[in-house]
Amino acid sequence: MTSLPITLTINGHRHELEVEPRVTLLDALRDRLGLTGTKKGCDHGQCGACTVHVDGERVLACLTLAAQAEGRTVTTIEGLAREGELHPVQAAFLEQDAFQCGYCTTGQIMSAVACIREGHAGSDEEIREYMAGNLCRCGAYPHIVAAVRQAALEVQS
Amino acid sequence: MRDFSYLRANSLDAARQAAALPGAMLLAGGTTLIDLAKCGVAEPETLVDITHLEGLDKIEVSERGVIIGALARMGHVADHAGIRSRFPAVSEALWQAASAQIRNMATIGGNLMQRTRCPYFRDPANFSACNKREPGSGCSAIGGVTRGHAVLGTSDACIAMYPGDLAVALVAFDATVHLGERQVSVDDFFLLPGSTPNREHAIEPGEMITAIEIPGSAAARRSTYLKIRDRQSYEFAAASAAVGIEFEADGRTIRDLRVALGGVATKPWRARAVEAALIGKVWEPDTVRAASLLAVEGAVDHGANHYKIELAPRVVARAILKMGETV
Numbered sequence A: 001m002t003s004l005p006i007t008l009t010i011n012g013h014r015h016e017l018e019v020e021p022r023v024t025l026l027d028a029l030r031d032r033l034g035l036t037g038t039k040k041g042c043d044h045g046q047c048g049a050c051t052v053h054v055d056g057e058r059v060l061a062c063l064t065l066a067a068q069a070e071g072r073t074v075t076t077i078e079g080l081a082r083e084g085e086l087h088p089v090q091a092a093f094l095e096q097d098a099f100q101c102g103y104c105t106t107g108q109i110m111s112a113v114a115c116i117r118e119g120h121a122g123s124d125e126e127i128r129e130y131m132a133g134n135l136c137r138c139g140a141y142p143h144i145v146a147a148v149r150q151a152a153l154e155v156q157s
Numbered sequence B: 001m002r003d004f005s006y007l008r009a010n011s012l013d014a015a016r017q018a019a020a021l022p023g024a025m026l027l028a029g030g031t032t033l034i035d036l037a038k039c040g041v042a043e044p045e046t047l048v049d050i051t052h053l054e055g056l057d058k059i060e061v062s063e064r065g066v067i068i069g070a071l072a073r074m075g076h077v078a079d080h081a082g083i084r085s086r087f088p089a090v091s092e093a094l095w096q097a098a099s100a101q102i103r104n105m106a107t108i109g110g111n112l113m114q115r116t117r118c119p120y121f122r123d124p125a126n127f128s129a130c131n132k133r134e135p136g137s138g139c140s141a142i143g144g145v146t147r148g149h150a151v152l153g154t155s156d157a158c159i160a161m162y163p164g165d166l167a168v169a170l171v172a173f174d175a176t177v178h179l180g181e182r183q184v185s186v187d188d189f190f191l192l193p194g195s196t197p198n199r200e201h202a203i204e205p206g207e208m209i210t211a212i213e214i215p216g217s218a219a220a221r222r223s224t225y226l227k228i229r230d231r232q233s234y235e236f237a238a239a240s241a242a243v244g245i246e247f248e249a250d251g252r253t254i255r256d257l258r259v260a261l262g263g264v265a266t267k268p269w270r271a272r273a274v275e276a277a278l279i280g281k282v283w284e285p286d287t288v289r290a291a292s293l294l295a296v297e298g299a300v301d302h303g304a305n306h307y308k309i310e311l312a313p314r315v316v317a318r319a320i321l322k323m324g325e326t327v
């Protein structure tokens, strides 16, 4: 198939690239743009490691075609920190020790930022339900919930 | 994943025309289609992206009911105040489905068109026999691992379970699917496998789901969706029930009851026998439990899925009891 010229706006920067239509946003980010903070776990929508924001909402980059993201605003983990200062959710993950191997962490953080913004971080129970789309094979869940709870309080105040 | 060409539809008509061509498929949220393309199950030559079409994502609540545009996303519909107050079972079916990320991507139209999770269907590289994929090739599930397969509505050709949640609530409340001008009841939209399990929906090439419509009712207003699964969240149903109830003025006699099952049948399954047994009766736990057994009338198991025949009536009973307790 012929490749498709697309323009992607990622973390405020415009990137022009040519991709085969089948290339996912995940593969474009990692293999074409060197933004390897977004992880590939299952590649089938089952783990959440590839979570990014498109137009401010959390989505899975492994089931999004790069071509579909044209004209939308994409934010990845690399775009969270402001002027060298960690996003409150990033800081909370560090403080609460909310990871072991770290593979799921960038997806967890992107998901948590959106979860708080959506207003779905009101209780531990709600955090668990609305963070369920991010699996952690190391089982760091209790600390992840604590980090989201802490960040939610900070962001809201 | 085999490559395909990609085009963005800029009008409904353009989308329908492009998708009617051989090898072309509509692309909405992609959470079923891109997944199945990676599995080698879907092999589209052209994807017609409809997510940029305007005006198809509205949620319009009125006295008569609600019309939800085909491009409205699952998460938005779940959180919509009018849906939550008038159709709680619909909101609950949606927020208990998939994950927050998937619900932000997945559309209502795509949701109705999602495919079975039968592991043999999803794995053509290892299992060539699958009547749903390849009519006449046989069924790898029959005689295989059947824990997740259906016990109701099966045929000799296919026992695949319909995995969705939303449509279970829709069939309970007599929703219709809008295919442009044409409208079909949700019950008729989903087809039994019979001898043609490859045909799952009453939709023709060149047609597109434009909206769903759910009539308002007292039963829909007092409704719930109970979903039981192997893990608490981010999992398909082992058995689920959408239940809506309306009482007579005495607050005890059942005037209207809607019951539909998920996770156990080959299509969203309306349990009319349970409804008929309880309408006009006084709501009372033993009566409810006895009537709930009718939910699995005619069920046939294939070994490992036998538990569903016991589980489904309990899920139905628990949902009806929960709806009665809040009198």
Ligand SMILES: Cc1cc2nc3c(=O)[nH]c(=O)nc-3n(C[C@H](O)[C@H](O)[C@H](O)COP(=O)(O)OP(=O)(O)OC[C@H]3O[C@@H](n4cnc5c(N)ncnc54)[C@H](O)[C@@H]3O)c2cc1C
Pocket (backbone or CB within 6 Å): A044, A045, A046, B025, B026, B027, B028, B029, B030, B031, B032, B033, B034, B035, B070, B096, B097, B098, B099, B102, B105, B106, B107, B108, B109, B110, B111, B112, B113, B114, B163, B164, B165, B166, B207, B208, B209, B210, B234, B235, B236, B237
């Ligand atoms: C990990 C995972 C877990 C999930 N868990 C659940 C769950 O618990 N409960 C549940 O109910 N669902 C679950 N799902 C399924 C999910 O809800 C569906 O994949 C989703 O709703 C499909 O919508 P979409 O917009 O992404 O469709 P797409 O993938 O874009 O399209 C699906 C199909 O519908 C066709 N189509 C799309 N729009 C239209 C239209 N308007 N008219 C006609 N045809 C159309 C496409 O051509 C394609 O064949 C899960 C999915 C995944 C990946």
Ligand code: SF4
Pocket (backbone or CB within 6 Å): B116, B118, B119, B120, B121, B129, B130, B131, B132, B133, B138, B139, B140, B141, B142, B157, B158, B159, B160, B197
């Ligand atoms: S149950 Fe249906 S979908 Fe699964 S292998 Fe058999 S024919 Fe295919």
Ligand code: FES
Pocket (backbone or CB within 6 Å): A039, A040, A041, A042, A043, A044, A045, A046, A047, A048, A049, A050, A051, A060, A061, A062, A063
């Ligand atoms: S890599 Fe996308 S959900 Fe697992």
Ligand code: FES
Pocket (backbone or CB within 6 Å): A098, A099, A100, A101, A102, A103, A104, A105, A135, A136, A137, A138, A139, A140
């Ligand atoms: S920290 Fe290892 S997978 Fe989550």
